[in-house]
Amino acid sequence: ALPHDLEGRRVVISAGGTREPMDPVRYLGNRSSGRQGYALARVAAHRGAHVTLVSAHTADLVEPSGVRVVHAGTAERMRSLMLAESEGADVVVMAAAVADFRPVDRPDHKVKKTDRDPDPLQLTRNPDILAELVETREAGRLDAEVIVGFAAETGDPDTTVLEHGRTKLTRKRCDLLVVNAVGDGAAFEVEDNAGWLLGADGVEHPIPHGSKSHLASALWDAVSGQFARNETP
Numbered sequence: 130a131l132p133h134d135l136e137g138r139r140v141v142i143s144a145g146g147t148r149e150p151m152d153p154v155r156y157l158g159n160r161s162s163g164r165q166g167y168a169l170a171r172v173a174a175h176r177g178a179h180v181t182l183v184s185a186h187t188a189d190l191v192e193p194s195g196v197r198v199v200h201a202g203t204a205e206r207m208r209s210l211m212l213a214e215s216e217g218a219d220v221v222v223m224a225a226a227v228a229d230f231r232p233v234d235r236p237d238h239k240v241k242k243t244d245r246d247p248d249p250l251q252l253t254r255n256p257d258i259l260a261e262l263v264e265t266r267e268a269g270r271l272d273a274e275v276i277v278g279f280a281a282e283t284g285d286p287d288t289t290v291l292e293h294g295r296t297k298l299t300r301k302r303c304d305l306l307v308v309n310a311v312g313d314g315a316a317f318e319v320e321d322n323a324g325w326l327l328g329a330d331g332v333e334h335p336i337p338h339g340s341k342s343h344l345a346s347a348l349w350d351a352v353s354g355q356f357a358r359n360e361t362p
């Protein structure tokens with residue numbers, strides 16, 4: 130039986146990949162399936178949490194039962210939904226693959242290959258939603274006890290990936306970072322995941338190769354451990 134250790138907790142999870150429109154028919158996107166975020170939502174709901182899933186584009190996934198799902202197609206839309214939905218949340222998880230850039234222009238006609246102007250691939254930087262959530266909390270406008278980020282890194286899982294993860298955790302200033310080794314059939318568009326769970330308190334847990342539900346359980350164990358520590362006087 131699953132523990133009910135998240136009973137009554139409010140959890141907001143982003144999932145999937147954003148698509149940044151270039152014109153009415155094209156977009157810049159990524160290969161995120163949304164499976165990890167959906168697994169996180171399903172497991173959290175089973176463990177008693179009130180879950181809101183902010184879903185970008187995903188593979189053809191079944192909406193987890195007992196979970197409120199809201200849709201965000203682009204990074205900018207996800208940013209405003211995450212900031213709004215996180216109000217009053219105990220845990221915020223950014224599992225979505227957010228496009229780092231979006232096209233500057235979005236003409237309302239299909240861009241032809243003979244068009245020179247506007248340049249369809251002139252890009253501008255998207256907001257870093259995770260960084261903004263952390264900054265919002267630092268400014269005292271967000272109460273979430275635990276903010277979780279994800280990082281997909283290529284390289285040797287036990288050296289390069291771990292090093293990148295440590296650096297990213299320091300830079301992002303979130304409480305927990307799940308670091309996934311990507312490439313060689315791991316993480317994207319597949320059922321399995323492996324990597325590291327890194328805590329701002331210095332805790333480092335290897336996550337052995339396993340299902341995305343398994344990784345979800347490991348993350349919620351860490352989050353509920355954090356709750357328990359925060360409650361100890």
Ligand code: C5P
Nearest residue numbers: 223224225227256257258259278279280
């Ligand atoms: O820096 P990097 O993109 O690898 O960081 C990944 C983490 O940051 C993920 O948790 C992702 O959801 C989040 N992110 C974000 N906004 C962006 C880019 C990434 O919240 N524009």
